[in-house]
Amino acid sequence: MSHIGAGATVSEAAAKVGLSVHTLRWYEQEGLVEPVGRDTAGRRRYSDGELDWLVLLTKLRSTGMPVRDMRRYAELARLGDGTVGQRLRLFQEHRERVLRRIAELQRDLEAIEYKIEIYGQMGCEYEATSTG
Amino acid sequence: MSHIGAGATVSEAAAKVGLSVHTLRWYEQEGLVEPVGRDTAGRRRYSDGELDWLVLLTKLRSTGMPVRDMRRYAELARLGDGTVGQRLRLFQEHRERVLRRIAELQRDLEAIEYKIEIYGQMGCEYEATSTG
DNA sequence: GCTTGACTTCGAGTGCACTCGAAGGGGGAG
DNA sequence: CTCCCCCTTCGAGTGCACTCGAAGTCAAGC
Numbered sequence: 001m002s003h004i005g006a007g008a009t010v011s012e013a014a015a016k017v018g019l020s021v022h023t024l025r026w027y028e029q030e031g032l033v034e035p036v037g038r039d040t041a042g043r044r045r046y047s048d049g050e051l052d053w054l055v056l057l058t059k060l061r062s063t064g065m066p067v068r069d070m071r072r073y074a075e076l077a078r079l080g081d082g083t084v085g086q087r088l089r090l091f092q093e094h095r096e097r098v099l100r101r102i103a104e105l106q107r108d109l110e111a112i113e114y115k116i117e118i119y120g121q122m123g124c125e126y127e128a129t130s131t132g
Numbered sequence: 133m134s135h136i137g138a139g140a141t142v143s144e145a146a147a148k149v150g151l152s153v154h155t156l157r158w159y160e161q162e163g164l165v166e167p168v169g170r171d172t173a174g175r176r177r178y179s180d181g182e183l184d185w186l187v188l189l190t191k192l193r194s195t196g197m198p199v200r201d202m203r204r205y206a207e208l209a210r211l212g213d214g215t216v217g218q219r220l221r222l223f224q225e226h227r228e229r230v231l232r233r234i235a236e237l238q239r240d241l242e243a244i245e246y247k248i249e250i251y252g253q254m255g256c257e258y259e260a261t262s263t264g
Numbered sequence: 265g266c267t268t269g270a271c272t273t274c275g276a277g278t279g280c281a282c283t284c285g286a287a288g289g290g291g292g293a294g
Numbered sequence: 295c296t297c298c299c300c301c302t303t304c305g306a307g308t309g310c311a312c313t314c315g316a317a318g319t320c321a322a323g324c
């Protein structure tokens with residue numbers, strides 16, 4: 001490896017951010033990532049900043065942001081500081097969605113835990129019966 | 133409506149549980165729901181118990197349980213009390229998944245909130261500049 | 265000089281969970 | 295009698311986010 005300090009290769013970046021090489025190229029193609037810097041041979045070299053961006057994208061994805069919104073966000077970021085307000089609103093809306101989602105999961109979890117309790121009781125009775 | 137007390141029609145059930153009529157039939161066809169009781173004309177009549185079951189299914193779905201696991205669960209339920217242990221395990225595993233999912237959302241939410249803070253600060257500076 | 269890993273474009277395939285529409289028929293309420 | 299809601303089977307379509315494979319090229323490292 002003679003690229004020490006020159007940034008990560010695609011496969012290294014893939015390993016670091018938890019996306020496949022295919023997906024990294026696809027993200028770039030879809031405009032979620034600015035065209036990545038290249039080495040003399042034309043191969044992608046991901047800088048720390050680009051890796052951070054990718055990590056942020058994975059967090060947005062994992063919290064359920066659709067790819068089209070991520071694309072929108074990437075476009076805004078590309079346009080510079082003038083779009084900070086829009087990016088803020090985009091993130092605030094997303095936060096609300098995530099909070100609602102968490103609340104929904106917690107609500108529905110209660111039904112699951114209630115069932116676990118019931119089944120636990122039923123199981124105990126069975127055990128008690130079967131073991132005497 | 134002369135079916136007072138005779139159970140809900142498909143469309144009523146759909147409205148109550150938040151699934152489409154198409155999806156209700158599809159759930160039945162996929163074995164997520166036992167064949168629903170019928171009236172003299174062969175039309176589905178959902179009892180309160182059947183509605184409760186559907187509501188439970190929607191909670192499982194909304195917490196991310198795949199349809200194949202829901203089918204497995206429905207099969208176990210159909211087999212009676214002897215499968216309570218398996219159902220308990222199924223729910224316990226699902227609970228763990230949901231808890232992990234909530235934890236993941238909360239973790240990733242932090243990054244989003246951090247960004248909101250940053251953008252908030254940037255926006256304030258801009259406002260301060262533009263308003264004076 | 266050969267292997268390895270990277271590059272390109274392209275389109276097709278995958279998995280999931282619906283979602284819809286067509287075609288043709290039946291029964292009950294107003 | 296006539297709507298309207300329901301029934302059936304069937305297969306195809308949708309949306310999302312990948313995911314894969316093919317085909318051909320290129321350059322660096324051993």
